[in-house]
Amino acid sequence: MKEPNNKFIDWVINNVPTIILAIISIAGGSYGGYQLKMPIVQQNLLDVVLFISIIAIAIVFWLYILWRNISCHSYYYPKTRIKPDYIVLEKKIVYSIQNQELHYARTIKIKSCVDYLMGISDKFLWTGTNAPAIPTIRNGGGRITESDLIGVWRYFEMKFTTPLRKGKESIDIRYDWAPLNDYRSSSPFTSVSTSEPTKKIVIEVKLGAEYADKDLIIEEFQAIEGTKAIDEKICKFDGDGCYKWEERHPKRFRCYRVRWNWNAEEAIPLVQSILTNVESPINKDGDKTDVN
Numbered sequence: 001m002k003e004p005n006n007k008f009i010d011w012v013i014n015n016v017p018t019i020i021l022a023i024i025s026i027a028g029g030s031y032g033g034y035q036l037k038m039p040i041v042q043q044n045l046l047d048v049v050l051f052i053s054i055i056a057i058a059i060v061f062w063l064y065i066l067w068r069n070i071s072c073h074s075y076y077y078p079k080t081r082i083k084p085d086y087i088v089l090e091k092k093i094v095y096s097i098q099n100q101e102l103h104y105a106r107t108i109k110i111k112s113c114v115d116y117l118m119g120i121s122d123k124f125l126w127t128g129t130n131a132p133a134i135p136t137i138r139n140g141g142g143r144i145t146e147s148d149l150i151g152v153w154r155y156f157e158m159k160f161t162t163p164l165r166k167g168k169e170s171i172d173i174r175y176d177w178a179p180l181n182d183y184r185s186s187s188p189f190t191s192v193s194t195s196e197p198t199k200k201i202v203i204e205v206k207l208g209a210e211y212a213d214k215d216l217i218i219e220e221f222q223a224i225e226g227t228k229a230i231d232e233k234i235c236k237f238d239g240d241g242c243y244k245w246e247e248r249h250p251k252r253f254r255c256y257r258v259r260w261n262w263n264a265e266e267a268i269p270l271v272q273s274i275l276t277n278v279e280s281p282i283n284k285d286g287d288k289t290d291v292n
Contacts, residue, residue: 085117086110088198089170095190096206102183104190105176106135112164119159125152128186132177140173184262191257193224194250203245203258211241214260218245221255 092107134146134156141161219229237243
């Protein structure tokens with residue numbers, strides 16, 4: 001079915017400040033012009049001051065809008081009316097070191113927004129040596145097939161055994177990779193992004209007692225390929241070298257990352273790590289996840 005044409009509605013929404021200022025300017029100008037035509041003795045000083053104030057405010061705002069449109073600091077995100085195929089009720093990552101092996105798993109619980117949702121896609125990027133194969137579904141049914149390589153990402157499709165119905169059914173899918181024993185060759189972080197509307201994300205990192213009370217950094221990026229965090233905070237592993245982080249109702253199209261150092265030294269900010277020639281996430285992106 002063809003989507004209705006909402007260009008006019010989008011234009012109105014995106015130009016609300018301009019429309020309001022135009023109405024104020026026209027109203028103020030008309031009222032002021034009427035007042036100025038009256039004899040001076042009949043003019044109310046307060047009305048004149050009000051007229052001049054309205055015009056001054058309008059001029060200032062018009063100049064601001066002009067500056068915003070030509071300034072290099074301006075930005076614009078088009079309004080999208082494309083409905084998602086599903087909503088992520090919860091997305092969870094578990095990054096666990098056991099017996100000198102990395103056990104990495106993802107769990108995603110989704111609710112369909114369309115009738116007969118047949119499956120979803122996901123992608124991953126391993127930055128260490130000996131890249132692992134695609135994951136295996138442990139629960140939720142269905143099968144996984146690898147898709148084409150796009151850029152540095154390896155995509156795979158998860159097909160459901162039974163299609164999901166719109167709004168009435170949800171599915172909890174757990175899938176993991178085979179254990180890896182060369183995990184220290186990879187960048188020490190894991191991350192999750194919110195390409196679809198997401199209600200909750202959880203990241204669990206379990207590194208063992210040698211990381212007890214050591215620092216780790218939680219970062220938020222404007223996009224999965226971002227190199228400068230828009231928000232970050234330093235936390236500590238517990239006495240067992242574990243940390244669990246939760247975020248409810250995260251912003252859409254953001255990337256959230258938990259980062260630490262393999263050498264168990266104090267974690268350093270991302271920008272500083274780039275300046276000190278530590279491999280940056282542009283080239284070594286760790287175990288990122290981006291469910292589409």
